[in-house]
Amino acid sequence: MRSVLLHIEDDDCLESRLQVALDLVRAFDGHLTCSKSIQWEMAGAVDFYGLMAAQIMDATRSQAEALRTRITARLATEDVAWDWVQSDGFAMRDMLRRSGLADCVVLGSCDPLGATGPSKLVGEVVLGAQAPVLVVPKGVARLDCEGPAVVAWDGSPEASRALRGAVPLLARAASVTLVSVAGEEETGRYDLPPVQGAEYLSRHGISCELIDLPLRAKSVAQAVLNAAADREAAYLVMGAYGRSRLAETIWGGVSREIFADPPLPIFACH
Template identity: 45%
Template sequence: MKSILLHVDHDAAFNARLQVALDMARATGAHITCLQAINYEIFAPGDFYGSAIAAAMPVIKESAEQLRAQIEARLAGEDVAWDWRFLYGMSINRLLEHSPLADVVIVGPADIGFDGHGPSSLVGDLVLRSPVPVLVVPGDAKGFDVTAPVMVAWNGSAEAAHALRAAVPLLAAAGKVWLVSIAEASDKKPRFDFPALEGAQYLSRHGIACEVVEVPRGEAKIGDTLFSAAQMRGCGLMVMGAYGHSRLAEMLLGGVTRQMLSEPQMPILLAH
């Protein structure tokens, strides 16, 4: 990972993802592009003449400039290469515009202004539309050790294969790689388009050894089972494919991606 695109905003998880970006950049010699987007397209019911927006603009801009000055002062004392993109418009649009020449996009787990539980629409849009993987960093993350064990959540889907391929640079640096799938008691036919063995063979061609594990489903939700499996193995990162079903189906019926993004318990690298 030589080019890191970092989403900058006032959300509660920003300091955590900044630290993760710094740790990753130091370990891999990467360059961090800090992208800060300011959106003035605020919908104010009844504000036909835009007076509320006009009044809010100076405050929004001043707050953004203060955040930029604060972060730039910190970055000036760090031993990493970085640059700053100060842009106008919606964050999702600006991140998508700059993602094609990034190796990874680092974002928080919640939409700005909604730091409670619930999956982020920004993350969902990025994962589905960005050509590069998205690293979601929870607000309680203390940093990122590239040599820590990594768990790949494997369900044999094309999405899982995409995530595995995108994670190769990080997997190569990890001290241990686990390829973990969940055994469903109700399985009566092969579930995998790509069996775990094929995933392991792919990694071996990149000089990466991994251990293939099947974990019993049990009574817990699949997301909780995966997090528990990762924590038991001391993993610092989870890699997984996202939105194997349509995003609408995930919203209406729930799904592993939705559950894990609602309450992430460690950094998660996602690809679709």
């Protein structure tokens, strides 16, 4: 994971995802690209009805420049390679376009516009990006790349892609646990049992523990999160499931519940 793409926006998750991105870049001796999109609907601090459109645009650019000054000053003190890319337009389009040459995209779980529930930006990027996405919740102080890892496994194409994408991280993990939850709605739909996931990892020199959990929690998502908490996981690897792509992303049930308020970083692929 030598090329890390980081979404820059002044929301509640910025500090956490910046620190996680820095930890990831240091662990792999990589390069950090900070992507800032200037989109006019982000001018929430501006009195929209009291200013003309040109004034709003100027104020938004000033806010973006102040943010750039703040972040670049911070990066100048960090021992990592980095660059800054900035453009006018929607963050979702910029992140998807730039994901083509990224090994990992780092987003915050907070919705940049302050909406409740799963972030629309996260949903669109996870479902459309050409690279794995690491979703970081507010309050995360660091990413322990050598800590325990938990993989949510159901044998689906999404879970398989997430497992493959996470191999560089999992190779550094202190322990890896593949967790399957009995009673999932999609059980029996796919041909890849946990043992095949374990065999795949073994070919990369990664050993793992296989756990088949009965569905005793309120939901599959909660059972997976409980397993991650019990093992003090540094992050969770999972496939992201989207039922359809409309003007607003509609998440699958497990994905929606986990991404709505994740307690730890989520490494996801669609």
